[in-house]
Amino acid sequence: MRLGILTGGGDCPGLNAVIRAVVRKATGEGHAVTGFRYGWAGVLADDTVELTHDRTTGILPRGGTILGTSRTNPYADGADGSASIRAVLERRGIDALVPVGGEDTLGVARRLSDDGVAVVGVPKTIDNDLAGTDVTFGFHTAVQIATDAIDRLHTTAESHNRVMVVEVMGRHAGWIAAYAGIAGGADAILVPERPFDVEEVCDVLRRRHATGRTFSIVVVSEGATPRDGAGLATAALGDGATDAFGHARLGGIAVALEAEIERRTGYESRMTILGHVQRGGTPTAYDRVLATRFGVRAAEAALAGAHGTMVALRGTEIALADLAEAVAEPKLLDPGLYATAEVFFG
Numbered sequence: 243m244r245l246g247i248l249t250g251g252g253d254c255p256g257l258n259a260v261i262r263a264v265v266r267k268a269t270g271e272g273h274a275v276t277g278f279r280y281g282w283a284g285v286l287a288d289d290t291v292e293l294t295h296d297r298t299t300g301i302l303p304r305g306g307t308i309l310g311t312s313r314t315n316p317y318a319d320g321a322d323g324s325a326s327i328r329a330v331l332e333r334r335g336i337d338a339l340v341p342v343g344g345e346d347t348l349g350v351a352r353r354l355s356d357d358g359v360a361v362v363g364v365p366k367t368i369d370n371d372l373a374g375t376d377v378t379f380g381f382h383t384a385v386q387i388a389t390d391a392i393d394r395l396h397t398t399a400e401s402h403n404r405v406m407v408v409e410v411m412g413r414h415a416g417w418i419a420a421y422a423g424i425a426g427g428a429d430a431i432l433v434p435e436r437p438f439d440v441e442e443v444c445d446v447l448r449r450r451h452a453t454g455r456t457f458s459i460v461v462v463s464e465g466a467t468p469r470d471g472a473g474l475a476t477a478a479l480g481d482g483a484t485d486a487f488g489h490a491r492l493g494g495i496a497v498a499l500e501a502e503i504e505r506r507t508g509y510e511s512r513m514t515i516l517g518h519v520q521r522g523g524t525p526t527a528y529d530r531v532l533a534t535r536f537g538v539r540a541a542e543a544a545l546a547g548a549h550g551t552m553v554a555l556r557g558t559e560i561a562l563a564d565l566a567e568a569v570a571e572p573k574l575l576d577p578g579l580y581a582t583a584e585v586f587f588g
């Protein structure tokens with residue numbers, strides 16, 4: 243048999259570990275693997291590379307993706323993406339396709355599956371907002387990077403008696419903010435699921451400073467928004483443009499928060515936007531293992547004909563989730579986790 247594999251959407255530490263695992267499992271059993279370059283763009287353009295043991299050796303610890311990625315949407319502007327993709331897969335003799343991606347890439351995979359194309363998805367996103375799996379690979383690495391940054395900001399915050407506003411990624415969900423905030427001992431954490439009131443945030447900081455603390459750490463998701471939109475001039479860094487899946491480019495809420503917190507409280511404030519640093523570089527050991535387990539299971543499922551599925555972590559086991567269910571709704575932050583974080587606010 244011949245499998246196809248592609249990596250789509252934003253890149254994420256662990257993608258190469260998945261590619262390596264799919265290739266090793268499939269070729270080890272006498273099958274072949276075609277890599278499509280730059281996500282769905284590579285399928286549409288029939289841009290391929292033969293993936294062998296030799297071609298995928300040494301890539302386990304490498305960030306990014308050897309296949310490249312893109313946010314190409316095969317159905318954009320009413321295009322019949324399924325027909326174009328099916329034609330290329332048939333020409334290339336692909337028996338099953340393994341798309342590695344988040345909500346958008348796997349949303350395309352679901353649509354292809356509905357149209358009869360054999361697919362097995364692998365859940366990837368640093369945001370950890372895909373349903374059907376307890377965790378996506380890449381999340382653990384992003385949290386570690388953000389936590390390391392918060393630790394560093396702590397010491398300089400303390401030296402200068404400043405409020406540090408740290409913006410992390412998280413478009414719809416505050417998983418990175420909550421985990422890194424808890425791990426880094428944040429004094430306030432603002433997430434997309436809970437629109438915030440900037441005056442309440444300032445009150446938390448005032449209460450903290452009233453007990454003798456002279457500095458604070460505020461962690462904010464890029465997708466967090468003020469409750470009524472008022473009282474905070476949101477300075478989006480994006481130019482309002484959207485990608486092929488209709489997502490606005492986020493980033494910049496920390497700019498507005500820094501200014502507003504300083505204006506309202508009088509505490510000197512500084513902001514840091516971690517941005518794509520969170521997506522770069524080598525995956526943690528946890529993500530290497532998770533990505534490897536996902537890749538091996540995806541190859542097994544694709545070869546066994548368990549199509550229309552997505553590999554998933556359920557507890558400690560790797561399971562197969564229904565692809566349609568996995569992409570139906572984003573997995574938002576667990577309110578119980580946020581309640582734990584709140585114990586330490588102020």
Ligand code: F6P
Nearest residue numbers: 252344367368369411412413492
């Ligand atoms: O979806 C993952 C993610 O990193 C989001 O957290 C972020 O909003 C987005 O990708 C950024 O995308 P890009 O790299 O295209 O700017």
